[in-house]
């Protein structure tokens with residue numbers, strides 16, 4: 001039985017907002033590290049200073065520094081390598097990492113898979129429309145050609161599907177929409193992975209990706225959005241057929257079959 005959404009508890013506006021509590025030392029250091037990555041124009045894979053340097057730079061205890069780095073690592077914003085060549089590197093701004101955090105929030109909010117699919121169905125056509133209107137046509141072609149030309153035809157792994165939707169999010173040209181809405185798509189993929197180990201992209205999906213990619217390359221926003229809408233309706237039908245329990249509660253991340 002589904003509980004009616006209206007009866008779910010509402011957040012109280014009068015309750016102290018968690019963000020208003022004083023940030024811990026480690027959280028402040030985490031923020032400083034991000035600010036330094038930005039001001040020093042560091043990119044993915046660039047090395048951060050070693051631990052001794054960072055202890056001096058941020059004037060914190062070793063435990064606070066490690067906690068700060070751990071906070072950033074959990075969110076994929078830095079990568080901590082051990083062993084030879086060890087050190088901390090700038091991570092990748094990956095919607096899939098945000099999706100992990102989003103999953104925790106949505107689980108606690110008792111969001112259901114059906115609602116996640118609804119949200120995905122609404123936002124993805126918008127991204128396709130924006131991608132088609134991206135002014136950097138060379139970049140659009142570079143990212144979309146592999147999907148438009150049928151070169152990805154033999155690729156049936158779910159990752160290829162995720163890569164396609166990531167590329168659309170990237171091409172939307174708006175990092176806010178690309179990251180936030182991209183995370184919704186990544187979360188859908190994650191939830192499908194948690195339910196089945198054998199889901200492969202269907203012929204219909206591969207051809208739909210081709211059609212969307214061609215519309216994006218042609219700069220036709222409405223056609224790209226329409227093709228995306230059709231594609232997601234089809235994916236939804238496929239998921240329902242493959243997984244009768246697809247509509248239930250979200251599953252905890254990191255517990256793939």
Ligand SMILES: [Zn+2]
Pocket residue numbers: 161164165205209231
């Ligand atoms: Zn797709």
